[in-house]
Amino acid sequence: MNIEEFNNAIKSKTFAGYELKEDKDSYGNASAWIILNDKKDIEAVANAVKAYKGRCIVATAYKNHSGTHTVIYHFDIEGLIINVQLETDDQSIVSITPTLPSANWAEREIREMYGVEPIGHPDKDRLFLDYSLAKGVLNEYISLSKMQLGVSETDILWENVNKEIKQ
Amino acid sequence: MSKVIPKLFRINTGSCNGCDVEFVATAFVDKFQLDTLGIELVSDVKDANLLVITGPLSARSESFLKNALGKLKKPFVVVGIGTCSVSCGIFRDSYAINGPIDKFVEVDVNIAGCPPRPQSIAEGIAKGVKVLEQKMHGEATPKAIDTIFKDFSAPESFRGRMSLNEENCTACRTCETVCPSNAIEISSTDDGWFVHKIWHNSCCFCGNCAYFCPTDAIFATNSFDTAKLQSEKFSDVNIGYIDYQKCSCCGEMYMPPSQGLLNKSYIYNNVSKLNERICSKCRKEANFKRMYA
DSSP states (O other): OOHHHHHHHHHTTOSSOEEEEEEEOTTOOEEEEEEESSGGGHHHHHHHHHHTTOEEEEEEEEEOTTSOEEEEEEEEETTEEEEEEEEESSSEEEOOTTTOGGGHHHHHHHHHHHOOEEETOSOOSOSSSOTTSOSOGGGSOOOHHHHHHOOOSOOHHHHHHHHHOOO | OOOOOOEEEEEESSOOSHHHHHHHHHHHOGGGOGGGGTOEEOSSGGGOSEEEEESOOBGGGHHHHHHHHHHOOSSOEEEEESHHHHHOGGGTTOTTBOOOGGGTSOOOEEEOSSSOOHHHHHHHHHHHHHHHHHHHTTOOOOSOOOOSOOOOOOOTTSOOOEEEOTTTOOOOOHHHHHOTTOOEEEEEOTTSEEEEEEETTTOOOOOHHHHHOTTSOEEEOSOOOOEEEGGGTTOOEEEEEEEOEEOTTTOOEEOOOOHHHHHHHOOSHHHHHHTTTOOHHHHHHHHHHHHHO
């Protein structure tokens, strides 16, 4: 299995085209970066990964300054790492879990943390966040100082203290 | 009067284990003489009349606590170990926390600290035994109990309660900002004062405030006797007042720089005197004249 072979496999299947970059780490392990022009093409890529008996390692997401989200799937086929990047501006992606069950938790995580809905995902339940927390908590900006110090946002504690203080 | 035998049972209601480790240390070290109090550790809550609770009471442990409370011998005494028993500590405001424990049971003694020192735990349990004796003999619960263990000094490297030198404080709010346990509050009053409060029952003795204070106004002491009766729950506060001053030059009110800061900035004594009781604007003028007039 090499990058060229994989490229040939998805070339005819994808609809809107993509950009392919090859890379090698310091140990000589090959990896590929595929940037999709249309987010729907992820299905074709997933089908190709499945055909080669590959798996989804993990998927990551982040929110861009413009408000859109970038999702990156990381696939593994016999030790070859294929990273597929796609953009979404309507907070939805096509779920690849029906094709590759290994993407199940990663997609649910993206749904909870970033509010990006994987359409067609078989599981509607929350993965780890409590239902009292809103979807997409990682879209909110939390300053580093607040995160590091963990200082409470409420003043309930000091209100109690000030009420009972004996001066 | 018959001798009371306190039988101790311990419950962990979602503690981070910090208090539990200190508690075990306290129980094992002879120095704290828990055995001289006649305490017996029991494995069944049915036999216990001295209940020691650690942790902020997580939602999951609530039913376990309620179950244990129903089985206790009466009368019983509840001793809460750690800041969590007072205010839930760093876990407060979390959706997974139903505490503090005094929502569900009448707590008699709180031992604040994150975690408390063994001396403080020994003190709190000794106080709990006193309360138990009084309850057994049908006396009213006391409003205050004298410190039982007098030796609360620690080696110099240990951090204890924080204290404030009002003369050096400029109410810059650095300590309030860096405090991870929300134990420091600086508020201003209408008549030109700043009030600096350190709440010892929330403080975790980390010393961040002292480390970052630019004028050395806040500092750690060696004292850590934090065991208090429940009635004194919210009263353990160190209050400092920081005053505005009137400028001796233009007469306007201003926040003076601390003497410590002035001494650092002006190494010559006559210059330091020149800047006493002058607002920053007049000080700038005075120094400008001194340099260029």
